[in-house]
Amino acid sequence: MLRLPFVLLANLLLGLRLLLGLPFRLVAARRRPAWVRFRLAGSLPYRPGPGPRLRLKGMKVEPATVTSLEAFGRALRVLAADPRVEGILLEVEGLALTDARREALLALLADFQAAGKRVVSWAVMVDTNEYPVLGAADEVLLAPMGRVELVGYAAEATVLGEAFGRVGIHAHFARRGDYKTAPEFFTDGKVSDIQRQTLETFLDERFGVLVEALRRSRGKTPEEAKALIDAGPYSAKRALEAGLVDGLVHQADLGAHLGLEGRKQDGGDEAPVPTFGAYLATHAFPPVRWLPLRRRPRLAVVDVTGIIVPGSGGAGRFAAADTVVKALRKAGRDPRAKAVVLAVNSPGGSGLASEQLLEAVKRVAKQKPVIAYVDQVCASGGYMAAIGAREIWSAPHAVVGSIGVFIGKFEYGGLLEKLGVQRTTLTRGENAAFGSNSRGFTPHERAALEREVEESYQSFLELVAQARGRAKEEIHERAEGRVYSGLRARDAGLVDRIGGFEEVCRHAMEEARQPSDDFEIVRYGDRTRSKLSLLKLLSGAAHPTLYAFCMASWSLQGSFGTSRRMD
Structure with missing residues (x-):
């Protein structure tokens, strides 16, 4: 009143x-x-x-x-x-x-x-x-x-394995999925054929869109449009x-x-x-946005932007799990927020943090409709967070999927030796030095590593299968780190619909039985910016940590002109 x-x-x-x-x-x-x-x-x-x-x-x-x-x-x-x-x-x-x-x-x-x-x-x-x-x-x-x-478009894939070896750093990772190429960035001396094929598939799709745009707007045939681009x-x-x-x-x-x-x-x-x-100023009666007598229904938008990491912090290049979870809880508790749009723009990150987000999304989805939307990237751990929503919507050429995990650590023993640093590791327990950066994994530790990554991958498959209503074997056929465009992800059953942000927002309100265009959008979460590199994220771990991350999305974002902003 x-x-x-x-x-x-x-x-x-x-x-x-x-x-x-x-x-x-x-x-x-x-x-x-x-x-x-x-x-x-x-x-x-x-x-x-x-x-x-x-x-x-x-x-x-x-x-x-x-x-x-x-x-x-x-x-x-x-x-x-x-x-x-x-x-x-x-x-x-x-x-x-x-x-x-x-x-x-x-x-x-x-x-x-x-x-x-x-x-x-x-x-x-x-x-x-x-x-x-x-x-x-x-x-x-x-x-x-x-x-x-x-x-036209170009994508650059980089690997650091040989460079690391020259300075005495060695990366030791185990992964599940031939298409889970993120560890190759640290371990390989050349770009793999799978990484190359993934990037070329996206390049072909985007190039086709560009050719079609030239054909429509300038009245050219596809061959003429390609010739214009090449010139x-x-x-x-x-x-x-x-x-x-x-x-x-x-x-x-x-x-x-x-x-x-x-x-x-x-x-x-x-x-x-x-x-x-x-x-x-030349209109006798210009349009005026009168304040409504009754409060307009509210749509909550919660951003998952950047690399997913544990803990709390600002937004921008990484999505801190605790910060996003608090934003989700706040959106869930807000009685005026009739529905939630989970805006995912993330290549993934920490497996533990990604599961935290998934659990929080599922809890809010029990209270009100939650629709996940991907504008650019919803891969690996980012996709894990999205499957907690009632539906997943995607832009036609967003990067989606990369269902897979990897785990490992960096060994600095060679670098320390070159610097004259002598370090001796003494243990009690077969896996006591599992996280030591002074040496690689022993056979016993490698076996433990393989068990953990396999268990995590199977868990990821089960979570996706349950969320998408499919058999685990079907998801495995679409997983192993495979990356899809939004259109191909829809055909594979990994997303529900293709659409734009405004369309998603209207659909979320319809799901909340608020079928009107007259609603306000409120974003929840910490919008302050902070920077974090993937190298710092991985090398700073004190213990071998599970990651669900899609490296290809970085190359793809840079090639299509979207790397200036990740939000």
Whole structure:
């Protein structure tokens, strides 16, 4: 009841502000722009996050910058309904999107174009990941000094075994699954055929998507599209000749190119194309987001981002089990949170920590619907956490699977000897020095190691089989470290559906019997950032530790332009 008077007061103030500005907007309505400008930059979150309460000087965001896909979609719907609007101008600058977010952005643009509006795109320079967005426009423009770095995709696999051996470090690991190639990073002297085949499969899929994008947007045959990619990169002149862009225009001339009135600014340059904020100022009654009298239902989003490690800590490059578990418990206890989306973007990590997350997810799933969603990577220990959800959704080309485990340690005895350090290990008990870094495993210790890794692998298979409703033998055929794209993981029965983040959120609320688009999203967990390398994670263990980690996902993320952010 205490909420009602505050909501009424806030809506009254919004109404008064709308009323007081009406005369000015009526005057400005005569100059309502036919074109509106948006700037696409950065990673474009699905939903806007909490902004800083205080912006320091020099941190001001360019007014045309799109802050989230949700906000961009709302703006496009308003513009699509206005018969006086001809279209939008997109300025593409440093866009770093995952495949899933790029597809969501392209879907918004396609809906806008289907309403009879035009999209004109412009950039100074774009790369392979940005070009599909630039090329989706009805007219593609480039700065005369610009470049189109369209060259395709590459993935680099690295192994350190020989380098470690030269300095006296030896990695001793046991694994289950021929496709569980993570230990090869530390043990092998060359990239294995299996690792190569895994990366090439993903490269083939992503390259096919790029070829199809060129075919649709530029009217090319698949062979012509491949030839365009092979002939890159392009200067502005060559891009125009090849048909990758439709014209070369300086930024200051964009307004004139669109046929806008050539009003001059104080500096003598042409006035820029108006932003969406300037457009709203010409509406007599612009759309207003009134505060609802009743609280909107809440959807909880819990992130599992980065390498999964035991303990607590910040987010970013690793997901600390205790921190994520607390976030899950908080989401489960929140009476306003009707459902939970477990947003997994993890290549895995500690086997123990991954099982902690699985148990916590299963507990929350007993209280309310939990849907797991993978935008980029849900592999190994990350997949173990996801199977606790009621359903698993994936982006089409996310990295999924890698069901397998490995365990081991690093031996520094050779390095210590080179440094003149003498160390003698005395034991009582056959496996007392199991975790010693001074030497490798004895035959007795190796046998114990093999037993533990086999037991852990069988346990992993049982957990997945139970969660996916399949026989253990069926899961084994799909496991042994095999890595799938989202589409192939669906066909293999490892995920339930292919979709986007907004679609997953709506489905989660429907599962909670809240079938409405009018809900708020609240993220739970520690969002502060911290860094942790895999080498530090593994070498810092005082005892041989079980890992469920997918090394291939790192190479794949770097090759497709998504390594700038892992959230």
